[in-house]
Amino acid sequence: MSKRAGILSDAQIAQLFEQGALKAVRKLDGDQIQPASLDLRLGKKAFRVRASFLPGRDATVMDKLKRFSMHEIDLRDGAVLETGCVYIVPLLEKLDLPKAIAASANPKSSTGRLDIFTRVITDNAQQFDIVPAGYSGPLYLEISPRTFPIVARTGSRLSQIRFRQGNALLDAEELLALHQAQTLVAAEEPNIDARGIAMSIDLTGDENGLVGYRGKRHTGVVDVDKKAACDVLDYWEPIHNRGSDDLVLDPDEFYILVSREAVHVPPSHAAEMVPFDPLVGEFRVHYAGFFDPGFGHAKAGGAGARGVLEVRSHEVPFILEHGQIVGRLVYERMLKKPDALYGADLKSNYQAQGLKLSKHFR
Known part of the structure; x- marks a missing residue:
């Protein structure tokens, strides 16, 4: 090596x-x-x-x-x-x-x-x-x-x-150069600094006005090894846009939301959503932080894919507004291009995704 x-x-x-x-x-x-x-x-x-x-x-x-x-x-x-x-x-x-x-x-x-x-x-x-x-x-x-x-x-x-x-983390200049060459996020003016590329929240909703989901309490069990075994409405309350581009997060409730930006991870790099910054509000975003090479990559069946965000407010209710920054994406160099990319090569569950629950729900 x-x-x-x-x-x-x-x-x-x-x-x-x-x-x-x-x-x-x-x-x-x-x-x-x-x-x-x-x-x-x-x-x-x-x-x-x-x-x-x-x-x-x-x-x-x-x-x-x-x-x-x-x-x-x-x-x-x-x-x-x-x-x-x-x-x-x-x-x-x-x-x-x-x-x-x-x-x-x-x-x-x-x-x-x-x-x-x-x-x-x-x-x-x-x-x-x-x-x-x-x-x-x-x-x-x-x-x-x-x-x-x-x-x-x-x-x-x-x-x-x-x-x-070693340390393969891209600094702000390297990140900007990679974005200009490969379009890492679909944004007119990406917010890039030493902390990474800013990710913001989409609260406008899809063509049906669906903004996200809130987890229900006192549900049945979820078998972590069984795909498409659970009915969505038994576990989730859909949240729709009713004319307002904001959402009040109730304390200690769990939400599935989606980023406004589509994300692209070139085969030469890997990305990660960095831990929540307490300066942006009293909530946590994104438990699962790894984005593999090929995520959202056109040749791997992607052409950009939204980042699904797992959001939880803590001590107090908190108002999220459309376009609000909720996290940052950092990129690292690969030592070698992978033999198989995320997406078409691996039949990955979340390639080319928008708002999407886990694979366990039908």
């Missing part, structure tokens, strides 16, 4: 397995390696814990589980994970990374759209979702369903991990 900085591609992730830097308890699923990330799979059991935690510099996750675990749940035949509860699940994948390779994790798109809060934890971790360069050890996933109870099992894939060598 070269000494350049960049995100590892699908072929390079496969090489990590061949070299023993990535290991798994069982054979990889055929579609587990994505263009610039690896899906992580749940192991055989979940630990129900009293509260979320980080192990800290001098402890392992198992050390903490001995103190905070309330009971164990067998996942081999599937189990219900309840809303408002916190679970820790050992993953099937383990790492023995080279000293030059670090990683970061995010929920998968479908996980975020179900309002399942997930974070990867390593031994001795002082941050969630961050794997330091050269880490050797197990991986664990914290899971907390927020709106819908879920059914999950051994092998379910709720999170994904992205591997990187």
Whole structure:
């Protein structure tokens, strides 16, 4: 592998397995390696814990589980994970990374759209979702369903991990140059600075005036491994534009909305929606942050795709207005162009998307 900085591609992730830097308890699923990330799979059991935690510099996750675990749940035949509860699940994948390779994790798109809060934890971790360069050890996933109870099992894939060598993040000038060459967002005057490209909210609605969805409470379970198994109206309340270009977010309610801008990720780069900035309002946007190479790319069946936004207000009601900035997209260079791009190559669920719920709804 070269000494350049960049995100590892699908072929390079496969090489990590061949070299023993990535290991798994069982054979990889055929579609587990994505263009610039690896899906992580749940192991055989979940630990129900009293509260979320980080192990800290001098402890392992198992050390903490001995103190905070309330009971164990067998996942081999599937189990219900309840809303408002916190679970820790050992993953099937383990790492023995080279000293030059670090990683970061995010929920998968479908996980975020179900309002399942997930974070990867390593031994001795002082941050969630961050794997330091050269880490050797197990991986664990914290899971907390927020709106819908879920059914999950051994092998379910709720999170994904992205591997990187060095710092491949584009600065403001590089980002502007890439946008001018490749049109990263469909906007007349894109808001680009050192924090990334601004993404704003679309509250005008589609041809039927549909603006988004609000999650219902006290629903049935969602099986995370079954596509098109749930009826939309059993789980979601549609929100329509009734002549106003704003929306009041109720505290602690969950919304699926869509960006005003169409997004394009060229095959040479990967993108990520960066964590919410508290300066723009009392709400959180976008649990699932990874955008793979080829997202919205014309040759991969895209021609631009909207960013679906998972939105939750916190302490107080908050008014969102059409065109309001709600997040920023950052881009990183790939070390190598992926063998398969997001979209047509992989029959991806969310290519060329507009406002779209997760794949679980028909």
